[in-house]
Amino acid sequence: MTLGRTGILLIVLLKATLAFGQGNGKLQLHFVDVGQGDGAVLISPRGEVVLFDHGVLNGCGLVLSYLERLALTRIDYLISSHYHADHIGCTEEVLRQFPLVKEAFDRGGAYSSATFNRYVAAVDSHRTTATANGTLTLDATSADPVQITFVALNGDGLTTQDENSLSLASVVRYGQFTAEISGDLTGTVVGAAVDVETQVGPRVGPLDVYKVHHHCSKYSTNDNWLLATTPTVAIVSAGNGNSYGHPAPDCLTRLHTANAKTYWTEFGSGAAEPDPAFDMVAGDILIETLADPVVQTFTVSYTGGLSDTYRVRGQIPVVPGADGPAHDEPREQVERRRAVQLPAAADDELGRVAHPALIRTGRLKSAIQWIANVWAHRRLA
Numbered sequence: 045m046t047l048g049r050t051g052i053l054l055i056v057l058l059k060a061t062l063a064f065g066q067g068n069g070k071l072q073l074h075f076v077d078v079g080q081g082d083g084a085v086l087i088s089p090r091g092e093v094v095l096f097d098h099g100v101l102n103g104c105g106l107v108l109s110y111l112e113r114l115a116l117t118r119i120d121y122l123i124s125s126h127y128h129a130d131h132i133g134c135t136e137e138v139l140r141q142f143p144l145v146k147e148a149f150d151r152g153g154a155y156s157s158a159t160f161n162r163y164v165a166a167v168d169s170h171r172t173t174a175t176a177n178g179t180l181t182l183d184a185t186s187a188d189p190v191q192i193t194f195v196a197l198n199g200d201g202l203t204t205q206d207e208n209s210l211s212l213a214s215v216v217r218y219g220q221f222t223a224e225i226s227g228d229l230t231g232t233v234v235g236a237a238v239d240v241e242t243q244v245g246p247r248v249g250p251l252d253v254y255k256v257h258h259h260c261s262k263y264s265t266n267d268n269w270l271l272a273t274t275p276t277v278a279i280v281s282a283g284n285g286n287s288y289g290h291p292a293p294d295c296l297t298r299l300h301t302a303n304a305k306t307y308w309t310e311f312g313s314g315a316a317e318p319d320p321a322f323d324m325v326a327g328d329i330l331i332e333t334l335a336d337p338v339v340q341t342f343t344v345s346y347t348g349g350l351s352d353t354y355r356v357r358g359q360i361p362v363v364p365g366a367d368g369p370a371h372d373e374p375r376e377q378v379e380r381r382r383a384v385q386l387p388a389a390a391d392d393e394l395g396r397v398a399h400p401a402l403i404r405t406g407r408l409k410s411a412i413q414w415i416a417n418v419w420a421h422r423r424l425a
């Protein structure tokens with residue numbers, strides 16, 4: 045009887061939550077298929093919207109149509125990794141349709157290109173130079189806020205003029221979940237580029253979701269980075285027929301050796317064929333997770349209504365035999381360890397939020413916390 049009343053209360057409060065922005069009570073990370081570039085939308089459980097890069101110059105229809113489908117009305121924060129046109133190519137178009145409310149964080153400085161000049165004009169007085177180790181907090185009054193920390197920028201102290209190496213690196217934390225989104229950060233000393241990954245990796249630690257640096261070029265995602273971060277899921281954002289060879293076979297081999305499951309926005313250049321054991325050409329990719337102090341999971345949803353669910357790692361030490369990854373662990377064992385069977389979710393919006401699952405598994409404490417969060421938000425809205 046008590047659970048029945050709780051369920052009714054959940055439905056009422058959930059409707060109130062859905063009415064505010066596009067928050068659905070979970071952290072959402074949308075990796076948009078923008079072609080040969082990067083574009084990701086973070087929506088906090090209470091509906092704050094952060095755009096991490098936003099697509100490719102002269103190809104803005106992809107990101108604009110995706111943002112329209114999300115029915116967004118504004119962007120709260122813009123975080124630009126660096127100034128190449130495959131990352132900041134649509135600032136003017138996006139912000140004209142979805143006004144920026146708060147800061148546009150970037151690495152500061154300047155870059156010699158018309159696209160950069162358009163970016164600066166579009167973000168105008170919102171432009172803010174990120175601070176190393178600075179943290180942006182979303183849902184600040186929630187018991188489970190979302191925190192975005194800038195873990196590196198401008199080469200992390202290394203001397204370089206390579207625009208990719210200068211990328212602003214961001215780590216997203218929510219509950220026990222951790223993701224990293226850092227544009228085209230580099231892991232190889234080649235040309236003007238420097239190895240930023242090796243020194244940043246240990247500060248980032250284990251990752252549930254890794255937005256693969258530099259579209260999985262052969263100069264990104266080095267072994268030191270993977271040893272430090274051991275990502276469960278890796279997102280490869282690359283466009284069909286690209287002339288850069290992305291994703292590169294070397295990069296993919298390193299990810300496979302690290303037992304990362306990869307999801308690609310597109311097939312890419314054809315330099316590497318997806319390995320069915322590890323790789324999925326997925327189109328637009330949505331990752332969702334609900335904070336849970338006991339067992340937190342995250343779901344990856346993609347083309348064709350398919351989805352996979354994984355257990356959140358938490359800050360588990362990277363030692364063989366623990367629940368973290370072990371690099372000599374058999375693939376089948378890794379898959380079994382990561383697979384988490386959840387009760388079948390209903391197709392409607394209430395079912396997708398999965399609170400009935402929380403109740404069914406007896407984790408009433410989490411449900412009560414969630415109600416308190418929603419109630420607190422309702423009073424603020």
Ligand SMILES: [Zn+2]
Nearest residue numbers: 081128130228
């Ligand atoms: Zn790029």
